Structure formats: structure tokens, C-alpha cells
Amino acid sequence: MLEVQDLAVSYRGIRALRGVSLNVAAGETVALIGPNGAGKSSLLNAISGLVAKAGGRVAFDGADITRASPWSVAARGLLQVPEGRQVFPGMSVQENLLLGTTALGARPATWGLDEVFAIFPILRERRAQLAGSLSGGQQQMLAIGRALMGGPRLLLLDEPSLGLAPLIVRQVFRALAGLKATGLTILLVEQNARQALAVSDRALVLEQGRIVRQGASADLAHDPAIIASYLGQDEAHAGGG
Amino acid sequence: MIAQQLLNGIVVGGVYALFALGFNLVFGIQRILNLAHGAVFMAGAFTAWYTVVNGGPLWLGFLLAMALSGCLSVLIELVCFRRLRRTGDEEFGAIISSIGASLVIMTIAQRISGTRIVRFPFDTFPIQIYQVAGLRISLLQLFMAAAAFALVVVMAWFVYRTPWGRRIRAVTENARAAMLTGVNPNAVYRQTYFMAGALAGAAGVLVGLAFNSIHYMMGEPYLLFGFVIIILGGLGSIPGALLAALLFGMMQTLTIAFLPTGLTNAVIFLGLFLILLLRPHGLLGREEAGQLRGRR
Numbered sequence: 346m347l348e349v350q351d352l353a354v355s356y357r358g359i360r361a362l363r364g365v366s367l368n369v370a371a372g373e374t375v376a377l378i379g380p381n382g383a384g385k386s387s388l389l390n391a392i393s394g395l396v397a398k399a400g401g402r403v404a405f406d407g408a409d410i411t412r413a414s415p416w417s418v419a420a421r422g423l424l425q426v427p428e429g430r431q432v433f434p435g436m437s438v439q440e441n442l443l444l445g446t447t448a449l450g451a452r453p454a455t456w457g458l459d460e461v462f463a464i465f466p467i468l469r470e471r472r473a474q475l476a477g478s479l480s481g482g483q484q485q486m487l488a489i490g491r492a493l494m495g496g497p498r499l500l501l502l503d504e505p506s507l508g509l510a511p512l513i514v515r516q517v518f519r520a521l522a523g524l525k526a527t528g529l530t531i532l533l534v535e536q537n538a539r540q541a542l543a544v545s546d547r548a549l550v551l552e553q554g555r556i557v558r559q560g561a562s563a564d565l566a567h568d569p570a571i572i573a574s575y576l577g578q579d580e581a582h583a584g585g586g
Numbered sequence: 587m588i589a590q591q592l593l594n595g596i597v598v599g600g601v602y603a604l605f606a607l608g609f610n611l612v613f614g615i616q617r618i619l620n621l622a623h624g625a626v627f628m629a630g631a632f633t634a635w636y637t638v639v640n641g642g643p644l645w646l647g648f649l650l651a652m653a654l655s656g657c658l659s660v661l662i663e664l665v666c667f668r669r670l671r672r673t674g675d676e677e678f679g680a681i682i683s684s685i686g687a688s689l690v691i692m693t694i695a696q697r698i699s700g701t702r703i704v705r706f707p708f709d710t711f712p713i714q715i716y717q718v719a720g721l722r723i724s725l726l727q728l729f730m731a732a733a734a735f736a737l738v739v740v741m742a743w744f745v746y747r748t749p750w751g752r753r754i755r756a757v758t759e760n761a762r763a764a765m766l767t768g769v770n771p772n773a774v775y776r777q778t779y780f781m782a783g784a785l786a787g788a789a790g791v792l793v794g795l796a797f798n799s800i801h802y803m804m805g806e807p808y809l810l811f812g813f814v815i816i817i818l819g820g821l822g823s824i825p826g827a828l829l830a831a832l833l834f835g836m837m838q839t840l841t842i843a844f845l846p847t848g849l850t851n852a853v854i855f856l857g858l859f860l861i862l863l864l865r866p867h868g869l870l871g872r873e874e875a876g877q878l879r880g881r882r
């Protein structure tokens with residue numbers, strides 16, 4: 346469904362991505378893990394058309410979108426939930442969600458307000474409130490809901506657990522597992538490797554702009570090198586469930 | 587007497603609101619001060635005048651003025667600001683390029699009018715004065731107030747109650763995030779500039795009718811008023827600009843009526859200064875709105 350070939354991104358000559366290739370097949374959930382500054386957001390933003398590509402090619406559903414504008418990428422149903430939520434603070438929860446339907450264009454909606462409220466009931470309660478007054482976790486739910494309103498065929502998620510309390514993180518990942526169960530295709534970027542590996546089918550490890558490992562999530566979760574760098578002994582025991 | 591001046595002030599303030607709202611909308615969405623906004627206002631007045639002296643009805647002149655000023659405003663965005671924005675350094679560059687656009691438009695108007703003050707024919711608007719509860723109000727004043735009110739309501743409805751307006755607000759708050767939801771900011775900018783220009787054009791016609799004096803420099807004082815109003819109201823705030831426009835209009839008519847001519851501006855600006863001392867971000871402004879964009 347998504348094919349990324351040899352993608353490169355530079356910021357004023359400084360390379361952030363050095364030839365990244367990856368595929369996401371329909372129905373899959375793929376996790377991309379890696380440390381801060383590895384280039385994860387750059388990858389998603391290059392796919393979404395927000396940052397210029399220094400090289401490589403991106404295709405979605407067989408169509409070349411390498412040079413497509415961010416809004417036309419979104420209009421194809423390739424929707425990103427950006428790092429740091431980026432909800433519209435001065436608009437109500439409901440308006441944020443309705444704005445999400447912009448990406449639909451002539452495509453039929455796959456998620457309506459009621460469906461989004463069903464997975465995030467707190468948003469229904471707060472629907473008239475300004476998005477800026479929500480907690481971080483609620484804003485994350487809103488950002489995901491907003492993307493769902495755009496009828497995603499592939500959902501790109503950039504560190505949805507960033508800065509959230511552990512309890513809220515678990516809630517968000519439960520929602521992601523629910524989305525996956527509906528058959529939605531997901532590319533999930535995370536630093537929280539444990540949760541990301543638990544929810545995904547496949548995973549890739551990005552370090553310094555390169556993919557350094559990839560494999561089935563279940564295998565990577567038991568890989569000693571991954572455990573050492575990304576999971577950590579203490580945590581590995583603590584978070585069994 | 588004071589009540590009479592307050593009434594006059596509200597009428598004038600309504601016209602200021604039309605001018606300042608567009609100025610403010612553009613500033614809100616792009617952090618650009620469009621210094622050609624006064625020239626767009628003047629072009630509206632000339633368009634209505636041209637229509638009327640060529641035998642067209644005033645309502646047609648009004649509509650044509652809004653349409654032409656709207657298109658002119660869109661053109662200014664395309665020519666002066668769009669390429670500049672790609673540099674990410676547009677805040678100061680835009681001031682220069684919009685002054686340039688303003689000079690071009692004013693020069694064209696100067697050539698067309700032969701540097702003369704032109705006037706609507708005597709019978710363009712029926713002269714009729716009403717006495718209500720001791721206050722005098724002319725039909726023209728009623729029309730100005732009604733037109734300003736109706737246009738502000740339509741604009742507010744568009745911005746706050748329609749999907750297009752929702753996209754305008756989204757781009758105003760966070761253009762990157764808006765793009766990710768499928769919003770094409772260029773289309774939003776076009777709509778915003780059109781709306782801003784059309785409102786300025788309408789204000790130009792109303793001012794042209796009220797003072798029956800249309801000339802190529804007529805937009806310049808309004809640019810200063812607009813500037814004062816959006817700072818007083820709070821940069822980027824629509825309700826703030828409305829409130830500030832009415833307040834400014836009333837302050838102006840009151841000082842003109844009761845103070846010696848030389849003192850009016852000094853008193854008005856002293857008042858503004860005091861208000862800004864108490865509320866540095868304007869009457870309804872938010873703290874972050876006045877800051878220039880940090881991201882390059």
C-alpha cells in the first residue's frame with residue numbers, strides 16, 4: 346500500500362534521512378522505533394509532503410506521491426497524526442473533528458462523530474469545550490479522532506505516547522489496538538518500544554537516518570540487542586501485561 | 587449632544603470595523619501587515635463612483651466595488667506575498683512589498699482621476715434626516731450602520747459557522763496541522779484576502795458617500811486607523827477589532843466635537859496609550875498573538 350524507496354531528507358545540508366526504504370501492506374500495523382533525533386518525524390513528514398525530499402520515491406496505492414502537496418496526500422487517505430498532537434486549541438473538540446473531514450473530498454466517510462465518540466467517550470463529553478482546555482491524553486485522542494474523520498486508508502502516528510502518564514499511554518495503545526482490529530493500516534512511530542512492539546505486526550529500527558533492523562515485532566521484542574537499547578531490563582519485567 | 591456624538595461615533599466605528607476586520611484577518615492568518623489595504627479601500631470607492639457616474643445604480647456600484655476590491659486583494663497576495671512567504675522571512679519583506687503595491691494602485695488612481703477629488707452626483711443617495719428621541723440621524727447614516735452591521739454579521743457567520751471559515755481558523759492557528767487534515771492553505775488565503783478586500787471596498791464606498799469626497803490618497807488615514815484598531819483590539823482577534831473599531835469611532839467623534847482641532851489626535855492617541863498600558867495585548871488580545879512567528 347505504501348512504498349518508500351531510498352528516501353533522503355536534508356535540513357540545510359544536514360542529512361536527517363539517509364536512504365530509507367520500507368513498505369506497508371494493507372491491513373498491517375508497522376512500528377518504527379528509534380531514539381530521539383533518529384529521523385522518525387522527518388520520515389513521516391517527508392511521506393506526508395511537509396518536508397522536501399532530497400532523494401527517493403514515495404508511492405501510495407501505486408500512485409507516485411513523491412512531489413505531492415501535504416493536502417493532496419491527506420486527500421488520498423494517507424493521514425498523519427503529528428507529534429505533539431497539534432490540535433487546534435481555539436476550536437471546540439467537535440470542530441476539530443469536523444475539520445478532519447476536509448481530507449475526505451469526494452471519498453465516502455469511514456468514521457463519523459459517533460464512531461469516534463464510541464472509541465473515545467471523553468470526547469463526546471467534552472465536545473463543546475475548546476481543544477486547548479483538554480489534557481494531553483485527551484488531545485491525543487482528539488488528534489487521532491480528527492484523522493479518523495478524514496477516512497484514513499493508512500494512518501501515520503508520530504509518537505502518540507509522548508509526554509503522557511503511563512495510565513494514559515496504555516489507554517491510547519488500547520485504542521490503537523482497537524483501530525488495528527478494524528483492519529486499519531497503521532504506521533506507528535514510537536520511542537515507547539515496548540508498547541509499539543506489542544501492538545504491531547512488524548517493526549523497523551531507525552537510527553541516525555538509517556533502518557538498522559527490521560523483523561516481526563514478536564521477534565524484535567525478544568532480541569537481546571533491542572532489549573538492551575530500547576526495552577531495558579527493569580522495564581521488561583515491570584510491564585508484562 | 588454627547589448622545590448624538592456617540593451615535594455618530596457608532597456609525598463611523600462600524601465603517602472602521604469593516605476596514606479593520608479584513609486587515610486583522612490577514613494579519614491573523616499570515617502575520618502579514620498588508621499596507622496596501624488602504625489602497626484596496628480607495629479602489630472600492632473609485633469603483634462605485636465610476637459605476638454611478640456612468641449611469642449605474644448605487645447598489646451595483648457597491649457590489650462591483652466589493653468584487654473588484656476583493657479581487658485586487660487576492661492579486662496583492664499572489665503578487666506581493668506568496669513568493670515572499672516561501673522564504674520564511676516575510677514579516678518585514680511584506681511591509682515593503684505591500685507599500686509597493688499600494689503605491690502602484692494609488693498611482694493608477696491618481697492617473698485615472700487626474701489627481702482630482704471626485705464626488706458622487708448630488709442625488710446618488712437621498713438626503714433625509716430623521717429625528718428620534720432628540721437625536722438626528724440621516725438615512726445615509728442608517729444605511730452605513732445597517733450595511734456595516736450586515737457585512738460584519740455575514741463575515742462572522744462565514745468565519746465561525748461554515749466549513750470554509752473553520753478552515754480559515756485552522757490555518758490561522760496552525761497551518762502545518764491544517765495541511766495534514768487536507769486543507770489547502772493557498773485556497774484559504776485566497777478566500778481570506780477576497781473577504782478582506784471586499785469588506786475594505788464596502789468601507790470605501792460608505793466613506794466616499796459619507797464625505798462625498800473620493801481621491802487617490804483617501805485610504806492612507808484609514809490604514810493608520812486600522813493599525814490602531816487591531817492593536818487596540820488585540821492582534822488577530824475578530825471580536826477585539828470590532829470592539830476597538832466602535833470605541834475608536836466614538837473617541838474620534840467625541841474629541842472632534844468637543845476639543846480644539848489641534849488636540850483631537852493627541853487626546854485619542856493618549857487614550858490609546860493608556861489603554862495599552864493597562865492591557866498590553868489589546869482589549870481582547872492573547873499574549874502569544876502579538877509575537878512574531880518563531881519558527882523559520
Ligand SMILES: Nc1ncnc2c1ncn2[C@@H]1O[C@H](COP(=O)(O)OP(=O)(O)O)[C@@H](O)[C@H]1O
Nearest residue numbers: 356360361379380381382383384385386387388
Ligand atoms: N526543521 C528542522 N530543521 C533542521 N533540522 C531538523 C529539523 N527537523 C529535524 N531536524 C533534525 O533532523 C534530525 C532528525 O529529526 P527528527 O526527524 O525530528 O527525529 P525524531 O523524530 O526521530 O526525533 C535531528 O537531528 C533534528 O535535529
Ligand SMILES: [Mg+2]
Nearest residue numbers: 385386387428
Ligand atoms: Mg520526532
